[in-house]
Amino acid sequence: MKAKTTFLPLAGTALFLGLASCAANAQNLPALKAELAETNRRYFELFQQKDAHIVELYTEDACLMSPNAPAICGKTALTKDFTDTYAAGQVSGVKFQTQQVYGAGKEYLTEQGTWQVFNANGQVIDDGKYLKLWKKTSAGWKIFRDVFNSDHKS
Template sequence: MSIKSVIEASHARCAEMYNAGDIQALVTEMYHEDCKFMTSGSGTKFGQKGVLEGLESMKKTSLAKVKVTSEEIDGIETDTAYDRGSYIIYKDDGSEVDVGKYLVIWKKVNGKYRAYLDILNSNN
């Protein structure tokens, strides 16, 4: 399976879990234990606990659904990949809340890629 296929499948799984409200499983399954989560208008969140707090906060403020579109995926080394693309976040009623771009650096841990650096920047 190509890096592109693996990363795209990870995004689909992340969106599925976020949209279903299963934030704890999303963080545990998809994020590196030493990850950094950097979003617009907020300080860096460190580790899985920081990502959990950030994503739970987003979910609680009616940011119900996320859609991620990868635009460029490639490997840097055999155990590292980068992923650049765009995102849309929706409210419970289906209206768009935010549109932006992202960059994720993935690290392979025990045979599975996990998000290590996750940077989101709003276009607004």
Template sequence: MKQLLIVSLLTFVFVVANGQSEDQPLKAARKAIEASNAIYSDLANKNDGSILTRYTDDACLYPPNAAPVRGKDNLANFFKGGPKVHCKFTIQHLYGDGQTFVTEESYYEMTDLKGNKVDDGKVIVIWKKTANGWKMHRDMFSSNHPAK
């Protein structure tokens, strides 16, 4: 009985220790992604193309009810014509190795610049670690409401 207790305790310590060490890269990725998400709509609202700094060079955006948007010029045009809104992202799940790629599942809430709710929905982003930090590689989002 005593040996079983020791083995169980050692197994618990091993799992906890390994879980914490494996979790650190994911925690660091989450912190970087939360920071990027916090300034996302501000960059989009500038209409100066600075939003592209959040994306990889070969990024693809998958907007609802539209064809995929590929390439820096097409991404710039997509954001240039967009509405002036603020988006708040709430990460629900983040998984991956935390070193090369992670997947973000989030909810978003979109408000106009006066704070009136315009939309809410969900987002899936595949983030890629680059020499310049975490960048959005694939970005898909859709409203929780029927298309208008």
């Protein structure tokens, strides 16, 4: 019984401190969202230009987790994946629409949204939802985990 009575005040204190921390960082959220939006804008630009430097938007240990495929981790593997995608010529562009950003912004942020992929004629060929886990680095916010899936059956 004593463990329960000790646990409740500790849990309450931890919850209060967690909420206070989130509240303090909530005022930074618009600036953080703007920084992520700028990185997403750069992503679209690099993808459209078929530029392999797109991997610089990812952390060194990033993983891209596409549906129905093993995770692609690390910049070498990501570079190969983007180069192969560009060479296939079936996709001319991508677009992300951020719906929510979660987190206190100290070390990680989670972005939730929808995506579209376009063919050479600018037509949507697939769309769905995504989660990106962003990691704060000395060079700014970078994509640490990139998970997406289609809204359509295969």
